[in-house]
Amino acid sequence: MITTSVCEMTGIKYPLLQGGMAHISDAALAAAVSNAGGLGIISAASGNIAQIEAEIDKARTLTDKPFGVNVMLMGQNVDEIAALLAKKKVAAVTTGAGNPERYIPMWKEAGITVIPVVPSASLAKLCARGGADAIIAEGGESGGHVGDLTTMALVPQVCDAVDIPVIAAGGIADGRGVAAAFMLGAVGVQMGTRFLTAKECNISRAYKDKVLAAKDTSTIVTGKRLGHPVRSIKTAFSRAYAKAEYTQISNDDLENMAVGTLRAAVVDGDEKKGCFLAGQIAGMVNREQTAAEIIGEVFAEAENILNGAEKWVK
Amino acid sequence: MITTSVCEMTGIKYPLLQGGMAHISDAALAAAVSNAGGLGIISAASGNIAQIEAEIDKARTLTDKPFGVNVMLMGQNVDEIAALLAKKKVAAVTTGAGNPERYIPMWKEAGITVIPVVPSASLAKLCARGGADAIIAEGGESGGHVGDLTTMALVPQVCDAVDIPVIAAGGIADGRGVAAAFMLGAVGVQMGTRFLTAKECNISRAYKDKVLAAKDTSTIVTGKRLGHPVRSIKTAFSRAYAKAEYTQISNDDLENMAVGTLRAAVVDGDEKKGCFLAGQIAGMVNREQTAAEIIGEVFAEAENILNGAEKWVK
Numbered sequence: 001m002i003t004t005s006v007c008e009m010t011g012i013k014y015p016l017l018q019g020g021m022a023h024i025s026d027a028a029l030a031a032a033v034s035n036a037g038g039l040g041i042i043s044a045a046s047g048n049i050a051q052i053e054a055e056i057d058k059a060r061t062l063t064d065k066p067f068g069v070n071v072m073l074m075g076q077n078v079d080e081i082a083a084l085l086a087k088k089k090v091a092a093v094t095t096g097a098g099n100p101e102r103y104i105p106m107w108k109e110a111g112i113t114v115i116p117v118v119p120s121a122s123l124a125k126l127c128a129r130g131g132a133d134a135i136i137a138e139g140g141e142s143g144g145h146v147g148d149l150t151t152m153a154l155v156p157q158v159c160d161a162v163d164i165p166v167i168a169a170g171g172i173a174d175g176r177g178v179a180a181a182f183m184l185g186a187v188g189v190q191m192g193t194r195f196l197t198a199k200e201c202n203i204s205r206a207y208k209d210k211v212l213a214a215k216d217t218s219t220i221v222t223g224k225r226l227g228h229p230v231r232s233i234k235t236a237f238s239r240a241y242a243k244a245e246y247t248q249i250s251n252d253d254l255e256n257m258a259v260g261t262l263r264a265a266v267v268d269g270d271e272k273k274g275c276f277l278a279g280q281i282a283g284m285v286n287r288e289q290t291a292a293e294i295i296g297e298v299f300a301e302a303e304n305i306l307n308g309a310e311k312w313v314k
Numbered sequence: 315m316i317t318t319s320v321c322e323m324t325g326i327k328y329p330l331l332q333g334g335m336a337h338i339s340d341a342a343l344a345a346a347v348s349n350a351g352g353l354g355i356i357s358a359a360s361g362n363i364a365q366i367e368a369e370i371d372k373a374r375t376l377t378d379k380p381f382g383v384n385v386m387l388m389g390q391n392v393d394e395i396a397a398l399l400a401k402k403k404v405a406a407v408t409t410g411a412g413n414p415e416r417y418i419p420m421w422k423e424a425g426i427t428v429i430p431v432v433p434s435a436s437l438a439k440l441c442a443r444g445g446a447d448a449i450i451a452e453g454g455e456s457g458g459h460v461g462d463l464t465t466m467a468l469v470p471q472v473c474d475a476v477d478i479p480v481i482a483a484g485g486i487a488d489g490r491g492v493a494a495a496f497m498l499g500a501v502g503v504q505m506g507t508r509f510l511t512a513k514e515c516n517i518s519r520a521y522k523d524k525v526l527a528a529k530d531t532s533t534i535v536t537g538k539r540l541g542h543p544v545r546s547i548k549t550a551f552s553r554a555y556a557k558a559e560y561t562q563i564s565n566d567d568l569e570n571m572a573v574g575t576l577r578a579a580v581v582d583g584d585e586k587k588g589c590f591l592a593g594q595i596a597g598m599v600n601r602e603q604t605a606a607e608i609i610g611e612v613f614a615e616a617e618n619i620l621n622g623a624e625k626w627v628k
Contacts, residue, residue: 152485153594171466179497280467309623
């Protein structure tokens, strides 16, 4: 068994969080991950309070294990979402795109474990000072919204910057990645892309097929010119978008090109209009399994590798 | 002692290569690294045959240990450089920017160990098929010319793609990085940025000071629009260049903006015109040490971490 302070802190068996993926991470996926011993995460990216509450209630019918909710701090209705999560007393909250400082007292009072996702050591420090319980250091090889720093460079620098537990995210999809994260100083991992092909993940067939077919070089970052880069699988759409960024197209038109494209991928599986978010590690994801199979396999691999690490030293 | 097939293959004590850094990796640095038990690498990026031969000869007066030469396959005079290296029977050649296949028979005949640097699993496969002895999988967090894939995502995918030894590069500057690389499946590492502040590294004072002062977020990638992105420390110049890429400036003018900027950094320490290449891990490089101190420290840390890896499994 691999067990760390992240397990104690959140009441889970494996030190593994499922990434909060907008329009993807619903009650079904989160409950499956939590039932399998990880920390499932529901995305609150819709900004629809009634819908988020319904997902939380639904997850509670599907699991009696702890699960969390992910809040994009630059999204819509953040104050209302924050209050809802306190009211619902979810086990944990992960946050993206900023410092959740102003919500932390309210969340802590509700018994919520607060774990911000950060792209830099300086934001990690601010979040720790603000009362965060742990930090997710997420490298830019991850899918969806990405920062500049990579997991290999970011994790040790965040570990040096804060005294609270650090969870590594970005580029992790098997036991090798978990073991590497531990060597860098992390005491837990977050995985997103590998759960895209989980049997309990409710995304379109076309989306799953794209992840299964992906090679190492199959993803691309777009949106850098607008200051909010996202990583997705290369398609005619994403390549065209990347090219457009170097043209005289206005920022508004560029912004409009992206509207509705995630929904088109997740719900409709629209190969032409869809933006299929995924991390660079998609190239290693080539089977559909249950969340329990994924987590069991990843940690069995990690145990083997960590148990064998000594062999390199003679 | 950490010793792997990379040590046997190249006749070195530690499975560590020094990155071939254009206009930086000279005989002095390479010999210092080789004397310390790593594999020092002279850069052949100047394209000047007489000068490259002189550096090789000089290194031989400074060390009796094996060292290598790095060849940029898209550089100048590559055929002549390749022939020179065969004539000089250097211990090893590392190559960048392509598949060195056509030179491999000549190099192997001269007893040279051939280790291409690759940014993808597909190029790794081609190089292995072409007769390479090992592969350096280099993540885009490294300094200088960079690929898209990060070390965390690239190394395991390259390991799955080839049967020859894999060396990890990009984002590695201490024992944590070395231990993580081994968990990902690598059997050696290449470090560049950490050697920028080696006492034996002959770069300008301003360059060293910029590396020493760097934080995790201090680097930036420019040149993506032209198809040959490079990572350097953020300066007024590199920020202006990155902005210019999104303007209507012609590709020729953009290309011209970069001419002479590496030399201005390395030789002149020109803060205004210089392009100070460095990796994301520069934020962790904050001391000037000899190459021997660096290598000794990094491997002592890595040994400790690998010996303690088992503790995570209960």
